[in-house]
Amino acid sequence: MANLLTRRKFLNMAGVAGGSAAVYQMAMVLGLMSGRTHGSPGIVAPLGKTKRSVVLLGGGLSSLMCAYELDRAGYECTILEASHRIGGRNLTLRSGDLIDELGNQQHCRFDDELHLYFNAGPARIPAHHHYVMHYCRKLGVALESFTNVNYNTWVHDTRAFGGKPIRFRRYIADARGFIAELSAKAINAGAFDAPLSSEDLERLSAFLKSYGDLDADARYRGSSRAGYRSPGVLAPTAGMLEHPDLNLPLGLSEILKSDFWKWKMHFGEKNDQSALMLQPVGGMDNIVKAFVRNIRSPMLIRAQVKSIRIGNDGVTVVYQHRGEHKAIKADYCMNCIPMHLLVGIDNNFPVAYRKALSATGRLKFFKLGIQMSERFWERENIYGGISWTNQDITQIGYPSPRHSRQKGSRAGRLSLRP
Template sequence: MHTEDRESTPTKSEDRQQPRAHTRRDFLENLGRVAGVGATYAAMTGLGLLSTPAQAADRSPQLPRVTELSNKVGKGKSVAIIGAGITGLTLAYELSRLGFSVTVLEATSRHGGRSRTVRGGDRLQEYGGIQEVRWDKEEHLYANMGPARIPYHHQTVIGYCKEFGVPLEVFVNENRGSLIHESKAFGGTPVENRYFVHSTRGWMSELLAKAVNRQALDDVLSSEDKEKLLVMLKGYGELDSKYQYPGASRAGYRVTPGAGLVAGELNPHASLQDLLSSEYAKSNLSFTEEWNQAATMLQPVGGMDRIVQAFAKRVQQYIRYDSPVTSLRKVGDRARVAYRSKGEERVLDADFAIVTIPFPAFTKVPNDFSAAHQAAMKSCQYTQAVKIAFQADRRFWEEDQHIYGGISWTDQDIGEMMYPSGGLMSRKGIIVGAYIRDDGVGTRYAAMSFPERIEGALRCGEQIHPQYRREVKNGVSVGWPKVPYQDGGWAVWSDAARAEHYPVLTQPDGPLYLAGCQVSYLPGWQEGSVLSAHTVAAALVDRVSARAAA
């Protein structure tokens, strides 16, 4: 077995210097050793060396830009980072800037983890085989098969984009012109998003107005309150003078208004029964009002992996690819990581080890985490997500139905269809023809052969767009439960598991740490990943500072 020794810690004689005057750096280093990074951050802010979080929204306050300490605080300490996803890359970037000696062990030949953007010429490996991506190679012909959007308030990720020069553009999360398809509503015919949403608002406003006028709410509303509420409902639901919803322009037109005598013709009045029988109304009507889904949403120009590429460019020298970890042990107060590389078993000894890969993949690796940590990892469930994407040589959704970005929803297996927000009005495009988030359906599709997945997506897709099968080609899929070293989509914590098991994962077990979006309250989001990386990095700074002070 080949053993790789960590860099030796400098001796006292090596560090000995001639007496000199004390500087601000001396003061800050001593403060950091005694009081930790939080006190140092406050002192540097007071000295005018740092911007406050309100002034520097491009950085998380969890790990401030400690420029005076960046090449000193981790000197002589080594860290093994397991996984080169966005968490591992963030840790490598920040810890190396703080002076730590870092090594990133990545099991595959690529960085990014689940931040996977697919382009022509790529090869997608699953336990069931390999798919070749046979798409044309053009700048806008890609599909984000992992994370696809960045909320405007995910300022840590956005801050890195600013820092690295990764340009962002608007991601259209909701489009009033996209479609909603329900097999049990509207005769199975897809309807426009605006028709569904505004018909729902109209009916809800009418029903609430009736309750007000029938004195059903007199126990909670004064006469003045009722008057104000009726005015609000009339405007919100576009009700008539009798507080009834007759159908309205907000719900769209059968014949659009034009010039001359073309006044337009409204869409027919939607029945309340169609709306109530809709699964969309029960689950996704408020989707884009959720905290992490509300506008404005963003995406990197050219693909989500532009972010991890920017990280990797800055830490490439620390990454060892094709190096799957085979065990993680505690040896005294240090960590020992065994891994395979070039057909050999190797060992990396380090002061600390940080595991960033998904729990379903890591729990297959023999390791020395405590029984409490093991139980906590196993209590966390992962989605069985599947995405399927196609190339279209004609952007038929734009040309035929005037859909520019956004999502069409269906109660069929595919769940949703995502139209590209980039490359608008180009000749060709990539359409995500399935984003399966239902675990039952995802498990079934993940178990299918690759051609069976494609056929399932085509069959569902032509229920939304009748021309679909003849317009798309070269479908590819990613069944995240079947991707090696991932074994699932993203973490899902039950309330019980959050309360009972989650807290232990935020604490180290000796030299061993856990990080990733699964160790955050933003599972599945890159913001959760980078914030978790910052939390662990800050904990290491405090830990080595305390040891130095002792």
């Protein structure tokens, strides 16, 4: 029994590996949460003449959403936010903005131009984030498409392909081609005949040819999907663009040498990363600004929560504001401080709850935004998406879609497993 993998343990493991988004996805898959295909959050029943107060801890998006709904239902809310700004991880940087994390202050030195911004936290919204979509619609936040996958970006692995970057499309097409060819050989060798009828085998053979772009002999000899070695030429007769030189297949052993196939290759197929993704026009923090415009309750910044005590008739929260310790008492308290930070705050929560809080892990992750004086990647036919490398930076993101201007910002991201 000790080794039994319970749903709780499984969700915990998913949380350590992929954060709250992974837990949410897994809980939906396990049927523990409703996986609605559209919708809005449940409406909080109006209070009427009763008076009720709520203190909301943290000023990130989750807190803003709660405050917005509770406000409308007639609750008296107060948001306590430790930092100098509202928005939490939802952070868009523009010229002159202060970045004040862990005391290492920086100012964003981008040129002061509207399109030069960097979403330092979340950048993309998957189509199934129904609540975020709901509030964007309701609060008038305009959305545009976000390019997460782009077949023209680069795959760079110092251990393969002579250390030279190759196009994403070439890796994908060649990997598929070789796998399809191997599978076709297995069919011909009779290795597949047990579970499949002869009709199925025929269809499978046709499927593999189409899937891997194999030739009539079920061999992979390169594909137009992998791109061309030279630019096209106009065919004299048809007046059509022809490409005589296919890229040579990379070679299966080179493909396998690179670790791209482990997860980077499939990154854009994950439920929360696949097309079509969206982003607010002009910066992710437009969602924060829209909430702030529509919330009546006070939001205290530089108000760091120090203690949370649950009593019989409400909750007392002590916070530090302008060098002083102050206390606020409310009927309810909604915690929107991430669990790994909450665990360090004095509290009288039940022991089992505290234990659960301490059991959560976190990923090490950073994003770095760089302004470039020239959008040189557009000369390489790259408009949005991510290039991948096996070096520390891991991902290099391109602006999406603010194309064809002179200057642009690029994002580098590093993610490490916990």
